[in-house]
């Protein structure tokens with residue numbers, strides 16, 4: 001196994017707490033000898049825990065607390081499933097040891113610009129100690145430019161705090177409801193606990209909650225457009241973590257520009273030009289004269305001769321005909337603002353589809369010599385003409 005930042009780290013389990021598409025990752029850390037230890041990532045046992053209803057991130061982990069705490073871990077990470085990051089987990093563990101007491105909790109924070117900070121949890125810290133003094137979830141006016149990244153380090157003590165909120169919710173429900181079905185409904189509602197509003201807001205200023213600030217890459221992945229941006233961040237990260245994964249210009253291979261990942265099973269004509277920010281999946285076929293930029297081509301797709309794919313995601317097994325052009329509009333953060341984040345905008349603005357990347361679902365067929373612009377094409381569609389700014393069902 002390749003050495004990773006996690007090597008020498010020992011004994012971890014990994015849980016996914018989920019309901020439908022609501023996902024939270026829980027990453028449990030045990031103490032071995034003097035330090036905290038994590039395994040090589042490929043050896044982590046993975047368990048999938050399914051909530052009976054959406055319980056909120058706090059309620060979800062509280063519901064499964066016995067399983068998370070089995071084996072008496074020293075600490076565990078909780079991570080929102082819709083973020084990408086360098087995930088500085090070892091650094092957060094070190095930070096916890098240096099700051100606060102052994103029972104303190106750590107939030108990963110980063111800096112956002114004033115306007116965008118309103119879309120996130122905002123943290124006011126003590127600049128000397130990094131203690132969280134004040135926490136407001138998505139405030140309506142400016143509170144702080146340090147935002148919550150949705151990555152937390154907890155000790156088992158967090159469950160006492162969540163338990164207190166749970167009991168209070170239960171008492172409130174008992175006061176409210178008298179009988180039967182309504183009461184069981186109330187029981188469920190007592191279990192719904194949001195980490196941010198119900199726990200962090202109360203813990204702020206109590207000497208329990210600290211913020212570890214990162215200036216490394218971090219982004220939400222909430223919209224389709226952010227997938228290409230996230231791919232760019234990870235490809236860039238490969239320069240330090242996995243340089244062998246980045247394609248280089250070799251004789252007989254395609255011409256690459258910037259960061260490009262090519263799966264070894266892909267079959268690419270040497271006259272194709274790929275990059276920057278291109279990821280080519282397993283078994284992809286790319287013909288002569290093809291141009292691909294800022295795109296993700298998923299496994300089994302075929303790009304026929306002289307086709308052009310820009311700012312797009314091409315689904316599994318899709319085919320793009322000769323001389324066809326598949327193009328989207330990037331929705332990257334403002335490159336002139338170092339703290340700008342990607343806007344997780346909705347699909348529609350003023351009743352119109354917002355121009356964004358083009359996405360082809362799986363097994364889509366694009367005929368030769370057409371243009372597909374800023375569109376979302378659902379799976380298994382056989383198109384017969386050009387489309388612009390459309391969702392094709």
Ligand SMILES: Nc1nc2c(ncn2[C@@H]2O[C@H](COP(=O)(O)OP(=O)(O)O[C@H]3O[C@H](CO)[C@@H](O)[C@H](O)[C@@H]3O)[C@@H](O)[C@H]2O)c(=O)[nH]1
Pocket residue numbers: 017018019021022023024051053054055056057060079080081082083119120121122137138147148149150196220
């Ligand atoms: N299992 C489970 N997961 C949940 C539930 N509710 C939310 N999640 C998961 O929790 C994550 C965030 O939930 P959102 O409700 O989408 O919140 P947000 O707008 O992304 O804001 C959160 O993330 C920001 C950083 O990306 C933070 O800045 C903000 O404070 C907050 O934590 C997602 O991965 C979501 O799937 C639930 O009931 N059950």
